[in-house]
Amino acid sequence: MTDKIDISLQKAQDECSRTGLRMTDKRCNVLKILLQASGPLSAYEIADQFKSTFAESLSAMSAYRMLDFLMQANLVHKLETSNQYLACSHISCEHKHELPQFLICDKCHTVKEIGLSKQLLKELKDSIENTGFALSSQQLELHGVCKGCQLIHAD
Amino acid sequence: MTDKIDISLQKAQDECSRTGLRMTDKRCNVLKILLQASGPLSAYEIADQFKSTFAESLSAMSAYRMLDFLMQANLVHKLETSNQYLACSHISCEHKHELPQFLICDKCHTVKEIGLSKQLLKELKDSIENTGFALSSQQLELHGVCKGCQLIHAD
DNA sequence: TATAATATGTTATAACATAACATTTATCAA
DNA sequence: TTGATAAATGTTATGTTATAACATATTATA
Structure with missing residues (x-):
């Protein structure tokens, strides 16, 4: 297979x-x-x-x-x-490669590669580039607690 | 003084x-x-x-x-x-402390702590939390090239 | 002041990353 | 096909970032 x-x-x-x-x-x-x-x-x-x-x-x-x-x-x-x-x-x-975005769970350390809306990414990109800064295609890494771990852990 | x-x-x-x-x-x-x-x-x-x-x-x-x-x-x-x-x-x-956002220049390594609009940050936060993920107050670190270095470097 | 908690000192070591040079493997022109 | 060149991989050493474990000093408070 x-x-x-x-x-x-x-x-x-x-x-x-x-x-x-x-x-x-x-x-x-x-x-x-x-x-x-x-x-x-x-x-x-x-x-x-x-x-x-x-x-x-x-x-x-x-x-x-x-x-x-x-x-x-x-x-x-x-x-x-x-x-x-x-x-x-x-x-x-076949997706065109965009700025990758990761949600990283600080409890179980799983990582989910997500796709934020093009609209939102464009707004973000524009806000930054308006300051004169040229974004390189680096990624967004966001930390927090995933759905599963929210149910399990109280701490 | x-x-x-x-x-x-x-x-x-x-x-x-x-x-x-x-x-x-x-x-x-x-x-x-x-x-x-x-x-x-x-x-x-x-x-x-x-x-x-x-x-x-x-x-x-x-x-x-x-x-x-x-x-x-x-x-x-x-x-x-x-x-x-x-x-x-x-x-x-006296600013209330929000999710900090940094622009990091990969040429000269200076860092600028910026303030994206509350509107944009809210949209970003909502998009992520709609997936069930709970953001911890971590920061946004965005890499690229600052204004000054764009003028100086061709490479 | 005794005692408990917190902060700091000290040493060792784990974890992440690159430099420098040797050897092997792949490419390609003669 | 072979010899020259470039690219990939091997090997050893070392630099950089971070934490563990335990000792000592300082501070808070009963």
Whole structure:
């Protein structure tokens, strides 16, 4: 059965050949780990999972380099507020890539990549650019407590 | 001459006594360093400046603890995307404290604390909370290039 | 003043990230 | 096909950010 992960990996491969980026086996396997992960992972966690999943060594140094590549290729995002990495949730779809927006739960640490309305994003962007500041396509990371955790935790 | 920094320090003192927080000399001096700084500083930089400014030692460990206190007291913010700390720019004024918003220049690393319109912030907040997610009062950190650097740099 | 709580000092170490150089692998012109 | 070049990966060392654990000093208050 060809599942969503395989489709994403295939799309990633295709996109790289199209744009002349070299998607090696190791890079692909790093992406695979992130696609399979239930949440964002640190570079060191990725290196560890690589070793156990593929029975092949990967230094943290290499993990960082591969993550840099995958981020350049827009296949992976880094959460700057938690020093973790995750696969872009739009690899397999046709969406144009917008400024990504993440909701990060500070209780269970799950992350949801959301899509705010174009209208709202435009207003936000305009307000900022009116001050003369040129936004680079960085992301919005918003912290709080997800629905599930609100029900469970009182603290 | 009683300058803005002294006024801010006094306000900080007053606010702490009012709310029962203990503003010690060292904590006050850490705040002073941030008020005098031209930009955000890392915890280690703060410890170093403390030593040279006050001719008194301060370990990084202590700097972190004092920063934690100052953040709890809402006198200092941490830039989560760059691991740096800065004094709240609203200590000396009467503004109610809203979700802080920072524009961070990736060229010259200056940071501007801005105030987006209440209207826009409300829309943003509502959009997010409609998904069931409870925003904690975290901040918005937006990266890009400031006006000055746009003129200077081509790259 | 005794005692309890809070703050600070000190040392060690964990976690995140990059520099520098060696080796291997892939690309491509001759 | 091979030799030259560039790109990727390996390896070691080190820099940077942050916290844990326990000792000592200071402050608040019963």
